[in-house]
Amino acid sequence: MNADLAVRASRFAVFPVEDYQGYVDRHPDATPYHRSGWLRAAEAGYGHTAWVVSAHRGDQLCGVLPLVEVKPPLGASSLVSLPFCDLGGPLADNEDIRYSLIEAARKLASTNRSNGVEIRVSGEPVDMSKAAEPLPAKVRMLLDLPESSEALFKQFKPKLRSQIRKAEKNGLTAEIRQDPAAIEAFYEVFADNMHRLGSPVHSLAWFSTLAQAYGDNLLISLVHEGTTVVGAGIVLTTGTRACIPWASTRAEFNHLAPNMLLYWTFLSHLADTGYRQFDFGRSTPEEGTFRFKKQWGALPTELTWQRLEPAGRPATESRNSSGTVSATSRIRRIVETLWQRMPLGVANWLGPKLRKYITL
Template sequence: MSYCVRLAEPHDAERWDAYVTAHPDGTLLHGFRWKTLVERTARQVCPYLIAEKKGQVAGVLPLSLRKSLLFGRSLISTSFAVYGGPLVDDAAAASMLDDAAWRLAEDLGASALEYRSLMASHAHDPDWTLLEGQSAVFQAPIAPTADARLQAIPRKQRAVVRKALKNNLKTRLGHANWRQAYALYAISVRNLGTPVFPKALFAGIADLFPDEAEFAVIETQAGEAVASLVSFYDGDTVRPYYAGGTPSARMVAAHDGMYFSLMERAADRGCVLFDFGRSRVDSGPYRFKRNWGFAPTPLGYEIRTAPGRKAPNVTPGAGGYGFASAVWRRLPLLLTNRLGPVFARHLG
């Protein structure tokens, strides 16, 4: 009996999430709630595909349609997510989902289909291009004791973490902190020359992920909020996801203390893997994570484009985006906070 591939409906959510949870490559970012989050906060169309065989789920493919005046239309798995791509039982299900996704891309007027997978699955397929050398992910096991976790950090970075611990920074936790976490995040991304995501994204995370999401605001002893971090607890993995801060955060090593304290809380919750997330190769965040002793793993992102079309390049420094990024860093924060979400929902 062949596979049946169709668009997932709301009533499929429970079966979809059960499949994602059971799959060895499944993440919270593949889950059905991510579809709700992107549709609600970025107003992107999310045509999730589900493959079935004999009435059982045999594969899932989360998708979202990004429409950009600068980069055109792309069908992405998945927007606003480090990881995506199909989760399948076997190669036959993968092939069925690939074909259905490309037909869907053509129907939606998209010139590109992008999979944000940890491992590429089309390395020898001429229709696909591996986005090599652009980004890497940083993952490492969480040591079993507090002393071992500190000793696992290389000496120079460990000294910075010790400085943060001596500064007695305070950490406020709770979903009620999402607004302040967003405000600090908006400062950071403006300084990086990147439009800030809609505020509704943080509100949506607080609403849709009551148990998995964590909002942390870091304060000095004087009560000044200098840094923030939105993280996800995803099974036995913790994923720091959206970090923000003021220029004064560096003076008190706020980010260093913030990440180490997250490791401590994650260990207390039984997590065994720290996923430091994605960074562009040789960027500041890339070097920061290497300083912590994390080894980069190249991401297996891959893209299929329509005949005669080039893969869109949305990395800072590329073409017109590089110029726009330089200009954005010079704009007032009030203005970037107002304009940023208009552009950022097409960049996720």
């Protein structure tokens, strides 16, 4: 069936970026993470090698699979589609081509002596009313946006509308920007929040290169209490879709509800400028972040992260994006506590050196 199909793996640095981005722009399943900017930032910000597995019929591009090769100082590398975000995976004209792309990625893993390929994809919508069925470990929360912010505000429940007004009544203001100074303001809040959570922080260089690579497809929202930035977030866009990979607030100002104004500022802007779907990102069903996103009207869709063996060996069992066992959770809590006790300056220096190898 695919006798005339040519599939090959190329380094992103030599692949025609306009061809790759053009295919992403045309594909109905493309996410903001599929944009060429994510691969650019992975290379420029962290020094990873990015790859594109592509399928062609003659001169016609009919499928792409973006990959980032993450190689730690010790051990074999991994090919991930895509690291540092919820999903990536192949985009193809049909399922046969999709399968061919994945098989070519497994061959690339064997050639590069990588320990495997991880494909992160979105699954089916989750019906939370079916109590007899086990819930997936992780979901992405999706909200369909109406034609205007006015229509969006009207569809919110009264409690949510009052929480948004509370932030405004508390004197908070918000703005959307795209300049380098806004990235630095975001990073100050983000790094402080990651330290509080006990998690290694991304580097400022990662966000700066991401902003350069995405251009107008990256938005920054800053929430102010007077002259102090108390909340900040980043949204990525493509076509009529938008997603929010990072949002943070300063804990000492949370009683003023900066998070509510942060999200409302993004959502209202996106609705008014023609975006029709907002991805709130990854959550565990029924936990705190899940309930926060659900109150905006977002609905869950399963996330599946599948680990594939190299060298044509059978794929391991598909797993949801959790994969955490109790012993690992206990170790993680210990590490988080130690990280929280580390001086902020030390954490901000050490964190990026570790974070570049943590693909979550």
